[in-house]
Amino acid sequence: MATVYLPVEPTEGMDSAERAEALDAEVWRLRRPLSLQSPQDITKYYYPRITHPDTGQVAIVGDTTEDVYINPAVDLTDMLALLPEVPQEEKDGLVMFVDANKGGSIPFGQLIPSTSTQLTQEEAEALGWLPDIEP
Amino acid sequence: MPDISKINAVAVADIEKLDSILAANIEKVNGLVFSTAPAFVGLLDETYGSGAAAAYSVRRLASATTVLLRVRRETAGGTGDDDEADVAYDSNNELSLDSAISNASTGVTATTLGQFLNVGTVNGTTYTNPDSLTVTASCFVDEWRDQSGNANHAEQTAQGNQPQIHSGTVNTDLNTENGKPIIKNGADTANRNALEFAVNFSNDSWLFSVCLVDASFSALIEGATANDFVALAQAGSTTSCNSGASNVVLYKDGSSWSATTRGNVYSDLLNNQSLVVADFDASWTSGAIGYKSSPSIELQPVQEFIIWTTDQSSNRSAIETNINTYFSIY
Numbered sequence: 001m002a003t004v005y006l007p008v009e010p011t012e013g014m015d016s017a018e019r020a021e022a023l024d025a026e027v028w029r030l031r032r033p034l035s036l037q038s039p040q041d042i043t044k045y046y047y048p049r050i051t052h053p054d055t056g057q058v059a060i061v062g063d064t065t066e067d068v069y070i071n072p073a074v075d076l077t078d079m080l081a082l083l084p085e086v087p088q089e090e091k092d093g094l095v096m097f098v099d100a101n102k103g104g105s106i107p108f109g110q111l112i113p114s115t116s117t118q119l120t121q122e123e124a125e126a127l128g129w130l131p132d133i134e135p
Numbered sequence: 136m137p138d139i140s141k142i143n144a145v146a147v148a149d150i151e152k153l154d155s156i157l158a159a160n161i162e163k164v165n166g167l168v169f170s171t172a173p174a175f176v177g178l179l180d181e182t183y184g185s186g187a188a189a190a191y192s193v194r195r196l197a198s199a200t201t202v203l204l205r206v207r208r209e210t211a212g213g214t215g216d217d218d219e220a221d222v223a224y225d226s227n228n229e230l231s232l233d234s235a236i237s238n239a240s241t242g243v244t245a246t247t248l249g250q251f252l253n254v255g256t257v258n259g260t261t262y263t264n265p266d267s268l269t270v271t272a273s274c275f276v277d278e279w280r281d282q283s284g285n286a287n288h289a290e291q292t293a294q295g296n297q298p299q300i301h302s303g304t305v306n307t308d309l310n311t312e313n314g315k316p317i318i319k320n321g322a323d324t325a326n327r328n329a330l331e332f333a334v335n336f337s338n339d340s341w342l343f344s345v346c347l348v349d350a351s352f353s354a355l356i357e358g359a360t361a362n363d364f365v366a367l368a369q370a371g372s373t374t375s376c377n378s379g380a381s382n383v384v385l386y387k388d389g390s391s392w393s394a395t396t397r398g399n400v401y402s403d404l405l406n407n408q409s410l411v412v413a414d415f416d417a418s419w420t421s422g423a424i425g426y427k428s429s430p431s432i433e434l435q436p437v438q439e440f441i442i443w444t445t446d447q448s449s450n451r452s453a454i455e456t457n458i459n460t461y462f463s464i465y
Binding site for chain 2: 003024028031032036038040041042043044045046047048049050053061062063066069071103105121130131133
């Protein structure tokens with residue numbers, strides 16, 4: 001297990017928390033597309049998210065080595081729309097990579113866009129992402 | 136013949152179970168009155184147990200309870216992966232593989248938890264595989280239903296943060312501790328398993344929990360923020376086990392508990408199923424079973440977790456007795 005912290009930047013119309021939630025939901029939909037979800041499903045996200053105690057920015061806490069199952073019914077349209085800063089060439093490559101692995105799995109680390117900040121556990125601690133729980 | 140006094144010459148009073156169903160829960164046999172089944176009375180139905188703000192358990196706590204928890208099964212991309220279902224209590228008023236499921240995802244035809252998970256044969260019962268799973272599913276809790284009637288359900292919407300109730304090993308029962316199901320950290324997920332709920336805590340908050348410690352750093356309850364907790368456990372730590380709460384008084388197994396440090400909590404609860412009671416003052420507006428704010432703090436395996444926000448000092452002993460009678464802790 002290799003924990004990675006992915007601080008999410010706000011975009012036009014979405015603050016960090018909203019965008020992180022939307023992205024996390026799209027990661028879950030790689031495995032369980034909307035077409036397979038039921039209204040009564042409780043599970044809607046893949047990874048936990050944490051809020052920086054000082055800045056309020058939200059980070060997705062993932063695992064770069066975790067194999068993410070790619071459902072054959074996956075649809076990346078909404079996920080790509082949430083990544084306006086990612087170059088089109090990289091998006092095209094992601095689509096091809098995911099399409100080629102439908103029904104299989106991809107390590108989460110290979111799904112992280114090059115434009116995303118990635119923090120290790122130690123880096124996240126140094127930047128104050130984890131609470132100081134000493135009273 | 137409105138009433139049956141004997142079956143095959145055995146007096147009804149001497150029959151404890153019929154096909155594993157407690158006699159007390161059988162009202163009729165082939166339409167004939169077998170006995171007058173006493174109405175179920177759970178902890179929350181008792182005078183001493185009324186008024187809980189939130190109540191979660193692997194057993195039925197109230198006559199009005201219908202569902203104990205909602206679960207998600209994992210089959211690693213196979214048939215039925217990530218389907219969900221509500222799980223009721225069984226004929227013994229507790230969670231088991233015989234528990235009926237309902238409100239399941241589209242395509243699920245299983246009717247019991249054992250079928251839903253395709254567990255194979257457990258304790259002499261073979262569960263069929265109506266959903267044609269190709270593996271035994273592991274099972275995660277995404278919602279622990281509040282039995283208090285206040286709908287303060289404890290939820291976890293992120294799959295990577297959900298605690299586990301079945302390992303996914305064929306021919307294996309639910310995770311258990313001292314013979315009763317237990318909700319614990321998922322072995323294959325990050326250490327941030329937590330079920331979150333919304334409760335307005337008060338200056339007379341009482342938590343009754345059946346739990347233990349199985350990790351070097353683990354939490355029973357986190358309040359609204361990262362610095363809100365009671366009875367935090369950490370191996371070797373001399374730091375206070377409580378934060379964000381005042382006037383904390385702890386009890387363990389029916390007696391006063393002098394734990395003040397995280398190290399105390401760790402050593403006293405390590406692999407030791409315990410009835411932990413905490414009386415504390417707090418103004419938290421939400422909480423978590425476990426700890427949601429840091430990946431380094433694990434969920435303490437838990438079987439029951441009940442919160443009152445009114446004084447329970449006069450009811451403590453009766454509540455403890457009720458809990459201990461069921462879980463046989465001490």
